[in-house]
Amino acid sequence: MMPAGEFSTLGSTYVGGGYFEWGVTSSTVYAKYQHYSRTHRATACANGQTQCLRSGNAAPSYLANAVRAKSKSNNTAWWAVL
Structure with a gap:
């Protein structure tokens, strides 16, 4: 599993052979x-x-897709290839 790190709004990148998008909305x-x-x-x-x-x-x-x-x-996002 790899982290996106802490972030303030959103981001996206190609990583690990796939496309990763992460972010924080007003509540999630x-x-x-x-x-x-x-x-x-x-x-x-x-x-x-x-x-x-x-x-x-x-x-x-x-x-x-994961949302919470x-x-x-300390909001973080992760991706993993199995």
């Missing part, structure tokens, strides 16, 4: 990851890594 933190040839997942965390919600394992080409309530700080 989210992570989205899509890989076209491998099973993968996404994780969104509040309060560092203490309050995380992980997507299910997504089949190749399907979007892995944000905290005041």
Whole structure:
């Protein structure tokens, strides 16, 4: 699993062979990851890594999406290729 790090609004990048998007809205933190040839997942965390919600394992080409309530700080997002 790889982190996006702490962020203030949103970001996106191609990483690990797939496309990763992350962000914080007015009430949530989210992570989205899509890989076209491998099973993968996404994780969104509040309060560092203490309050995380992980997507299910997504089949190749399907979007892995994780969304949870944000905290005041230490919101992070992660991707993983399985």
